Amino acid sequence: MSTALANKPLIAILTIQEAWRRVRRRLRTGPIHSLRFVGAAPDRLASVPPSLRRGDPFIAEAIYGGRFHLAGKVVQAFDQSIFHSPMPSADFTTELHSFAWLCHHAAAADTLAAANARALVSDWLRLASGKLSGPAYEPETAARRVIAWLSHADLLLGSAEYDFYRRFLKSLMAQTRFLRSIAQEAPAGMPRLRVRMALALATLCLPLAAGRSRTAAQHLADELDRQILPDGGHISRNPAALAEILAELLPIRETLTSQGQPVPKGIYSAIDRMLPALRFFRHTDGTLAQFNGAGASDVQLLASLTRFDETLGEPLSHARHSGYHRLSAGGTVVIADTGTPPPLAVSQNAHAGTLAFELSSENARIVVNCGCPQPGQPELKRLARSTAAHSTLVLDERSSSRFAGQPGLDRFLGSPLVPGPTEVSVEEVETAETGRAVGFFASHNGYERELGFLHARRLELSPDGYRLDGEDRLIAPRRTRGRADAQAADLRFHLHPGVTVETLGRFARLSLRGQIWRFSADQNFSVDDSIQFAETSGPRRTLQLVITFVPGPVTTVRWAFERLS
Incomplete structure (x- = not known):
């Protein structure tokens, strides 16, 4: 870990800041200071906020049977409380202690669901509430729990006995004092x-x-x-x-x-x-x-x-501060990432997908990124964050941004994204007749330092939304350090699992929900396997269109998606 820190001063600074934050939080919640969280509790709630989240009563039924499916893992609690059961992963523990799953009991909206919800909260009060440390008292987990308890207070307190009512409010008050104490250190x-x-x-x-x-x-x-x-x-x-x-x-x-x-x-x-x-x-x-x-x-x-x-x-075509473009016409939508990576301190979930795009048409998605998997799958999450999991150009199978890839750092910092592209230039493409934006030209320097190339992409959507024209270009700036190291470039277009593909010579016929689209390119392409991570039921197999070429002889690739019916 020391070598990684020496090579990455930004990571070293972030590590020191995170260590100091944890020390400050520990000082605020130590054995002496924890006495501040104990005190009088109110005898009622002043109000119960509305909840916009909708649950699934069938999940509430499974929880009543002792079956907890959280963060991609399943635990069957038989004769003991779920809070005494072995936890299969850190993400499962976080989800369990957040109580976000109470929305499913609220969706069931019956006496049995309310009684089961109260029993589970009572178990937590008895078994997990006494120690102000560990996963249950991570700042975000504690905050989600307070919000869940308040949002579903009618369910929990509607027919509760006085003892539960008193313990519930006392704990809510103590958790509120705890959050107030550590808010600055979150x-x-x-x-x-x-x-x-x-x-x-x-x-x-x-x-x-x-x-x-x-x-x-x-x-x-x-x-x-x-x-x-x-x-x-x-x-x-x-x-x-x-x-x-x-x-x-x-x-x-x-x-x-x-x-x-x-x-x-x-x-x-x-x-x-x-x-x-x-x-x-x-x-x-x-x-x-x-x-x-x-x-x-x-x-x-x-x-x-x-x-x-x-x-x-219509929404804006260019969210300049967020770093995204949106093209929309005739029921077709294109959304593209045209920004630099987020600040290091908030990049734990950021992806190396600069200049990637997604395409949808009339209630159907066509070109997608692989998306983020459900919690509890760290290996898939790392793969999903790579450039290869996005519909953009990949050079030498490397990501345009790098990750702090040491296991120790992953556990401590959450694998922040080390910025690759430090500059993304963007120009609007407008029609001469109306001045309306129909596309953009953008480039990034994420590969310049190591491989000696800039990646530039141009996208244009026709006024009727029936054709998306694209051009990808590798540009060798004057400072060509490392250019000889670049052996291959892969231009990837990940397809939604609902798209079926038929190749017809230099074309690919894409069928989806009654629509027919045709993909064409001025270079040979292949149809390869891909995977869609962003599915509630788990990863799904799908396909991708891939154009592979050698940087140098070919520096520009033109392609198009055209709707036929």
């Missing part, structure tokens, strides 16, 4: 924002002084100002982060409004920016584009969130 990005959202919600739902809720709401507004970009994207560049944030932020706004309390400008402004941005990242089938950690979409949640979007018209 990891950067989503974990810190989730803690701020949990605190804002808790101070509204617990009968505390009005000053507490105003302070918590303002702290949340300040954190949103730091993390939500001017175009509405999240600093991590993960489209799915918007849905996660809005799912908790909108109920906070609704609760503030219902209580007659002022909503800080930062909260209103963030919501007004994020809702159009969420629409920007949605394909024609309603799912989110699979970039930088986005996996399988919760279509029901997305539908609930879009009902709050009162903006009209």
Whole structure:
């Protein structure tokens, strides 16, 4: 690990910062300081926030039978509590202690589901609540638990006995004090924002002084100002982060409004920016584009969130701050990554997919990225983050951005993305008649230092949406260091599992949901196996179109997707 740190000063700095953050958090939650979290508890909740998440009653039934399917693993708890059962993975433990699965009990909405939910919370209070350390008290896990308990308080407390009612509120109060104590020491990005959202919600739902809720709401507004970009994207560049944030932020706004309390400008402004941005990242089938950690979409949640979007018209074509392009015409949508990697401190889930694109048409996706797998599959996650798992150009089977690949660092930092492209230049392509953007030309320098090439891509969508023309080019700048090392370039187009492929000479016929598309290129291509990671049921086999050429003799490849019917 020391060699890796010596070769990567940014990683060394981040490691020191993370070590110091953990020390500060330990000092705040040590044996002496933990006494601060014990105190009087309220005798009731002031309000119960609405929940935008919809669960599955069949999953609640499985949990009642002792079968927990979380983070890609299954544990059958027979005669003992699930909190005493061996945990199959760290991700399973995190999901279990977050209590996000309570939404399934709420979906069942019957007496048996409510009783089972109370029994599981009671088990946690008895077996796991006493020690302010370990997975259950990681900042983001504790924040998700507080939000879940508050959002489903009606289910848990509706017919609860007094003893459970008292212990539940006492624990909620203690966890709120804990989160308030460590809020500043939470990891950067989503974990810190989730803690701020949990605190804002808790101070509204617990009968505390009005000053507490105003302070918590303002702290949340300040954190949103730091993390939500001017175009509405999240600093991590993960489209799915918007849905996660809005799912908790909108109920906070609704609760503030219902209580007659002022909503800080930062909260209103963030919501007004994020809702159009969420629409920007949605394909024609309603799912989110699979970039930088986005996996399988919760279509029901997305539908609930879009009902709050009162903006009209088409989304922007270029989200400059987030680093994405969107082309839309005639029911066809193209979304492309035209930005540099996110800041190192929030890049644990970022992908090396610069200049990758996705294509969809009339409720069907055609060209995709492989997406992020479900939690609990670290090997697949690393593979999914590579450039080869994206619909873009791969040089010498290397990723355009690198990963902090030491196992020790992975456990400590979460494998941040070491920026490859430090510069992505972008130019709009507009029609001469209307001045409307129909495409873009972009290039990145992720391969320049090691392999001596810039990768440039040009995409143009026809006005009727029936043809997407593309051009990929390798440019050797004057400083050609390392150029001789580049042996092969692979231009990959991953196809959605719903697409069937038939090759016809220099063409490929793509069939999907009643549509026929034709792929053509000025170079030979092959049809190879691929895999779609972003599926709720697990990875699925699919296909990809691959153009392989040798850098140097061929530096430009032109290709097109054309709809025939």
